[in-house]
Amino acid sequence: MPLELRVDRSSPVPLYFQLSQQLEAAIEHGTLTPGSLLGNEIELAARLGLSRPTVRQAIQSLVDKGLLVRRRGVGTQVVHSQVKRPLELSSLYDDLEAAGQRPATKVLVNTVVSAGAEVAAALAVPEGSDVHRVERLRLAHGEPMAYLVNHLPPGLLDLDTGQLEATGLYRMMRSAGITLHSARQSIGARGATAAEADRLTEPEGAPLLTMRRTTYDDTGRAVEYGDHTYRPARYSFEFQLLVRP
Amino acid sequence: MPLELRVDRSSPVPLYFQLSQQLEAAIEHGTLTPGSLLGNEIELAARLGLSRPTVRQAIQSLVDKGLLVRRRGVGTQVVHSQVKRPLELSSLYDDLEAAGQRPATKVLVNTVVSAGAEVAAALAVPEGSDVHRVERLRLAHGEPMAYLVNHLPPGLLDLDTGQLEATGLYRMMRSAGITLHSARQSIGARGATAAEADRLTEPEGAPLLTMRRTTYDDTGRAVEYGDHTYRPARYSFEFQLLVRP
């Protein structure tokens, strides 16, 4: 069964993207079974009325996603495993929502403070200058799950408390026209201090999962510095990553 | 200063790769300053005697690495931040070696066991079938740092104990011709059990950082299932990640 593929030349969607989406859907749906050859590029191009570079561009995007493997002299195969998402810059809010948990957020602090040494270094602003400080408690099923402290450079975003509770910080940044580009993360663990234990309803000294992150936009500005603590029984970091060839 | 670029057409190294390496070196070296425009593709191609698709391929590879940002109608800019490595499938051994720590490994167990339900599911082998089991203690500066339990499918690798102590598991796999492709990870935290506490010279109940990982090769086979525990004062996960556009 030669797999039904079509492209719409009148659509504004790029042809290579139409093709890659259809291939991805076929893989997801199981029409293209793992391990099977994809048929050679030349013939595929001819069948679709496309040029080979266009077909290659479509295939390449799926190779980058880890769904396909090319082997010179052999062909292009569907990867066998259960590859899903190759680790994106995850937002806790989106993660929870995707898991159907309907997250709740309680903003504890939303103010402007003077930047300490660590925050100033992370955000690349002068020490002592004003920065936003947001402290939030993230709840799932009414139970506290994570305590989030974030610092943001001034003038970047209108940090409305109501909006912070209704949605996530990353979503607010994106809709403010900020293009997130990269982030530097550090994940660790430590025992809860008395204050942390109290906030997360854990005993003092209980193991906590910690994450520290600086996020940059595509101009290289640091747009956020976060220091998060999670209750390990309720949250862990799950992700998939690809070996860059 | 128009940046000296050259390509060697007699070299077997692809032209686009030669160019991307030179650009990357220039960025690393600071010759191309962050935020600066890269000059348009047409002119760059003409200057080097290359075609535009070749130049675009070189630039695209650096965009994928997060070093450059393209903007239609504007140009290609060098990203401002300190982007280094976009998170590879890290080997603890390599990480430590890169940090100049000269890691030591003590193989505690190296045997064949019957696969339990969890291991069998992860490696996609029948429950009860034989699998390799390796337990290692990783030391730095003579102090225990991590306790590593790994399960491998049978017949994949010759698990020589001496070699396991002299190098890392991933390095052994690679030199055995296995092409690592992707991995699924889960990072969490919990309190140490009595046995774990003893092995890592921590008090019982002390916070531990945990990582569980299944690694696949490019044919989709699961080649390794690992369950690791780290002393959080001595190790944390540091990585950089990119937002996929």
Place this chain on the structure above:
DNA sequence: GCCGTCCGGTTGTCCGGACATTTGCATTGA
């Protein structure tokens, strides 16, 4: 029987060109 060579098939690289789309700026108009 075993090993090396040849060959078909497939992906990798590269070219030169064409047109579309978007952006930022200058110009023009109200």
Place this chain on the structure above:
DNA sequence: TCAATGCAAATGTCCGGACAACCGGACGGC
């Protein structure tokens, strides 16, 4: 003064072709 228009510049998309490099199996020689 301010907004709309037009223009130049840059990247985005797409084409058709050519040759190279590599893999696997078939074939033949030893």
